[in-house]
Amino acid sequence: xxxxxxxxxxxxxxxxxGPISADDAERVxxxxxxxIESRTPLEGGDERLDVEVTSNRxxxxxxxxxxxxxxxxxxxxxxxxxxxxxxARGPGSGDKVGAVASLExxxxxxxxxxxxRVVRNVKVGPxxxxxxxxxxxxxxxxINNVVDITNYVLFELGHPxxxxxxxxxxxxxxVVRGAHEGEKLQTLDGKSHTLKAxxxxxxxxxxxxxxxxxxxxEESSVTAQTKNVLIEAATWDPPSVRxxxxxxxxxxxASHRYERYVxxxxxxEASARVAQLxxxxxxxxxxDGMLDEGPALPESRTVRMRxxxxxxxxxxxxxTDEMARLLTALEIDAHVDxxxxxxxxxxxxxxxxxxxxxxxxxxxxxxxxxxxIGVDEKMGVQIGPAQENERALRVxxxxxxxxxxxxxxxxxxxxxxxxxxxxxxxxxxxxVDEARRPGQPALRPSVLAxxxxxxxxxxxxRVVADGGVRLFEIGPGFQEDTKGQSAEFRALAMLIDAxxxxxxxxxxxxxxxxxxxxxxxxxxxxxxxxxxxFTAADREGATASITLNGxxxxxxxxxxxxxxxxxxxxVPVAGAxxxxxxxxxxxxxxxxxxxxxxxxxxxxxxxxxxxxAVAWASIAREVERSxxxxxxxxxxxxxxxxxxxxxxxxxxxxxxxFRDEARTLRHEEVDPQVATVVESLGRAVGASLRx
Numbered sequence: 001x002x003x004x005x006x007x008x009x010x011x012x013x014x015x016x017x018g019p020i021s022a023d024d025a026e027r028v029x030x031x032x033x034x035x036i037e038s039r040t041p042l043e044g045g046d047e048r049l050d051v052e053v054t055s056n057r058x059x060x061x062x063x064x065x066x067x068x069x070x071x072x073x074x075x076x077x078x079x080x081x082x083x084x085x086x087x088a089r090g091p092g093s094g095d096k097v098g099a100v101a102s103l104e105x106x107x108x109x110x111x112x113x114x115x116x117r118v119v120r121n122v123k124v125g126p127x128x129x130x131x132x133x134x135x136x137x138x139x140x141x142x143i144n145n146v147v148d149i150t151n152y153v154l155f156e157l158g159h160p161x162x163x164x165x166x167x168x169x170x171x172x173x174x175v176v177r178g179a180h181e182g183e184k185l186q187t188l189d190g191k192s193h194t195l196k197a198x199x200x201x202x203x204x205x206x207x208x209x210x211x212x213x214x215x216x217x218e219e220s221s222v223t224a225q226t227k228n229v230l231i232e233a234a235t236w237d238p239p240s241v242r243x244x245x246x247x248x249x250x251x252x253x254a255s256h257r258y259e260r261y262v263x264x265x266x267x268x269e270a271s272a273r274v275a276q277l278x279x280x281x282x283x284x285x286x287x288d289g290m291l292d293e294g295p296a297l298p299e300s301r302t303v304r305m306r307x308x309x310x311x312x313x314x315x316x317x318x319x320t321d322e323m324a325r326l327l328t329a330l331e332i333d334a335h336v337d338x339x340x341x342x343x344x345x346x347x348x349x350x351x352x353x354x355x356x357x358x359x360x361x362x363x364x365x366x367x368x369x370x371x372x373i374g375v376d377e378k379m380g381v382q383i384g385p386a387q388e389n390e391r392a393l394r395v396x397x398x399x400x401x402x403x404x405x406x407x408x409x410x411x412x413x414x415x416x417x418x419x420x421x422x423x424x425x426x427x428x429x430x431x432v433d434e435a436r437r438p439g440q441p442a443l444r445p446s447v448l449a450x451x452x453x454x455x456x457x458x459x460x461x462r463v464v465a466d467g468g469v470r471l472f473e474i475g476p477g478f479q480e481d482t483k484g485q486s487a488e489f490r491a492l493a494m495l496i497d498a499x500x501x502x503x504x505x506x507x508x509x510x511x512x513x514x515x516x517x518x519x520x521x522x523x524x525x526x527x528x529x530x531x532x533x534f535t536a537a538d539r540e541g542a543t544a545s546i547t548l549n550g551x552x553x554x555x556x557x558x559x560x561x562x563x564x565x566x567x568x569x570x571v572p573v574a575g576a577x578x579x580x581x582x583x584x585x586x587x588x589x590x591x592x593x594x595x596x597x598x599x600x601x602x603x604x605x606x607x608x609x610x611x612x613a614v615a616w617a618s619i620a621r622e623v624e625r626s627x628x629x630x631x632x633x634x635x636x637x638x639x640x641x642x643x644x645x646x647x648x649x650x651x652x653x654x655x656x657x658f659r660d661e662a663r664t665l666r667h668e669e670v671d672p673q674v675a676t677v678v679e680s681l682g683r684a685v686g687a688s689l690r691x
Contacts, residue, residue: 064078164222
């Protein structure tokens, strides 16, 4: 923000110390949190300061805002020139503005308030010397006396305004509306713009005459021939202004302020100030009243600050009365609540950044002086234990690394074709505007997309690893259903080279099982069962669902030829993806300690012949359900296919383990239990004992 020191002194009562110098202004503003980026000497002993202003302090984008900060820090008084008449109405004499002009606000959400005043019989011409000097001091060139007034008020109050040649407005009418698709507008800089539907414009009865909150139109500009002037003072929705200004690459002093929020309650004052100054420099008669359209004005906001909380945060024993004084100096209506030892503050319209108690505490600290707040030479830090989820994530990373996996971090944006590969049935691609992410606008539906890209990079770099390249990532995936409900999930994805398809699937399954046991212990119930492909990236007949403790939470798969071709991979790969919350819920493992068994176990290898379509998961589920006496556990051993078992059949071998805690079992004692298992498998999956 460019500030003239001479202009500042015109707004400040010099008091006993006299006008403020550029050096003093720099010192005061720097300690108030507004450092000076540069200083430029001007003619007549003036000096221009380039003040650094944070994005939340739109009120300081004005001479009044900067002068207010100086007044609060130095004890000076702020003096503002105000019209003798009520800004909300008008001078109270002459014709009513509503008799000659009309206003319609059709975009109340984007335009919280729009006001109109009319000044007739003005004499447009060169600006007086004081006005030219003031504008030049902040780097502005003079145009004419009427237009210069709007620029002067912008830099004085921080509230943009605009003036139209009233006689050029069709129907003597102002309409605030959304633009029509393809509507044209030539702005004051001489450039023509093609607007998109819904972008806010200020129009007359026929066409757009200005870009809302950014720049007026050339067609209705004030020139030397102008006789009657319409004054616009409005407020606009910051995101709407920012979006249009960015698309059109049209950033102005007005849009810079509107993007940081201008309160609608300050609009009438800014409009009145423009009208007052136009009457002084260009003459004319101000019509009585003001057209005013928009929703109800926001109510004043009251924030309570606890004095003890303030002292605790800033670390200084500031008295409660002093807190109220410091806040009052900033024109915040502050009253001490002695019963509760606090300060009740009514927030002024120009301080939209003050929302919470901590915001007021920051103001106290800032105006009290950061330099007066002591700094301890040592800082005491008490380290608490890590949260369980963080510990579980650490365990996941350690376990995956121990199994030979390398962790990756990949980008969440992919091409639409890539996203379609991993899109489950009934879901839609979630994407952003193509202009923001050219070529890759889609958010990935699966973390595996990033791992496959990473595998391609390793292939191009000719990376070779014992047992094949192994990658994993913990990251987000994004999907949207047909109703437009979007969902973001976090998942663990892993990838393993699989030159041999069966071996690759077994390795992925083994990695999943090892991870589940590490997180949840022996009590965790993991089921992996063959199923139909979920997406186009899954290979038919090589996809399995993952269920943890009864909850389906992921899938294990070989990748389809279409996926391998898309990523141009030379070697087949296998992968798995599991919802992270399901894994985290396993931690910490429920571990039971017990003495080693006192007596040996008996193990029996059992081979049964089943149809080729019968999955191991179905066999394991039935063995668990039969639960024969003294069976301690069982495990998969292998599968045999050949002439001995017949066409369309396979032999599945499992190992059953039996134990009695009180004595040593004899082999004939477990024969009935084995027979029970064979009988149950026969009923459930059509199994027969292999001879």
